Amino acid sequence: MARRTLVKAAAATGAAGLVPGLQAAVYAAGSDKPEKEEVRIGFIPLTDCASVVMASVLGFDKKHGVKIVATKESSWAGVRDKLVNGELDMAHVLYGLIYGVHLGIGGPKKDMAALMTINNNGQAISLSKKLADKGAVDGASLAKVMAAEKRDYTFAQTFPTGTHAMWLYYWLASAGINPMKDAKVITVPPPQMVANMRVGNMDGFCVGEPWNHRAIIDGIGVTAVTTQDIWKDHPEKVLGTTGEFVKKYPNTARAVMMAVLEASKWIDAGLSNKNKMAETIADKAYVNTSVDAINQRILGRYQNGLGKTWDDPNYMKFYNDGAVNYPYLSDGMWFLTQHKRWGLLKEHPDYLAVARQINQTELYKQAAAGVGVPVPKSDMRSSKLIDGVVWDGKDPAKYADSFKVKFAGVA
Secondary structure, eight states: OOOHHHHHHHHHHHHTTTTHHHHHHHHHOOSSSSSSSSEEEEEEESSSGHHHHHHHHTTHHTTTTTTEEEEOOOOOHHHHHHHHHHSSSSEEOOOOOOOHHHHHHHSSOOEEEEEEEOBBBOEEEEEHHHHHHTOOOOOHHHHHHHHHOOOOOOOESTTTSHHHHHHHHHHHHHOOTTTTTTSSSEEOOGGGGGHHHHTTTEEEEEETTHHHHHHHHSSSSEEEEEEHHTTOOBOOEEEEEEHHHHOOHHHHHHHHHHHHHHHHHHHHTHHHHHHHHHHHTTTTTTTOOOOOHHHHHHGEEOOSSSOEEEEEETBBBOTTTTTTTTHHHHHHHHHHHHHHHSSSSSSSSHHHHHHHHHHHHHHHHHHHHHHOOOOOSSSSOOOTTTTSSSOSSSSSHHHTTTSSSOOOOOO
16 A cells, blocks of 8 residues: 555544554554664663664664664763763663753753663662671661761762662662761762772662672672662663654654664563673673673572572563563653652652653554554553552652651752
């Protein structure tokens, strides 16, 4: 069927409510050519950049009419700046960074867009071996050591409004440690975490893999908790861009999403694919580490650096039968509740309205339809976090105000 006929048919039947999704099928058939064929996508050297990298390496991008140029960046602040000024078209980026920039609390204010979730799970909080030798190996024992030995304790995250800051704060607070009063928190780029801990610049850090496992291999850190133990199947990185890019290049955004979805599905398809992915991204051009720093935890094979080993079914997932990638509105809203909790936001925002501005649910549904990825029935999901508190997105202001441990300072 000719493109014009298809588009007319889609419009007519869509308007009549007869064939929902036909318009998405039209996009998927390639009849809406990407406006921009070369797309610069920034990434930070982390295991969870894999779906963006593999979309390019395996040619899924060309299949959908675009060429992904994956560009290695040194820090999340650098990624933010290059997204805002247009040097990057998109990025593998922290969920909370996109929200922070959109609201002007994470740097220059600019309308942002989260196209899809890239991965769930697979981050961790590491404590220094020196601290572990004193008995601090989890939240409760860390609180005891900090109470017994009074000094300045320093913990690192990767970006002030980002995921790792929020996981670190949430975990410390669940152990009764107020990250705003009881510790000093610094920002360190992911690839520099291990080197900084080696020279004693911090007592602990929250970062993505492979840097927690690298700290164990190098004998300088232990894994105190995984982020999936803080929140099972939590949202982590997103494919992020500006609101302006989505408006100007919707077909390009859709094409890239379809390529990354296919790469996500490929990674999660089996052991051999995961091993090939690990070998690919370990290269100097990407993560620049040994394959053994990557290939254990992507299979759920964990050790804590103190002799304990376990198989974790909730390891890093890129696809998980489509459950990973939908940009749930409730996921975005959760980061806003924590920004409010920790004083980054002074007032309650319109949580749902902000999430609807940023999370491109309709565009995602079109891309998903194009590559046969199922979508959930609801924009919201429910989860119970490490402290037993349930988050379902229903009353975000009440949820944000409900925590005993929170920012209590004066701006």
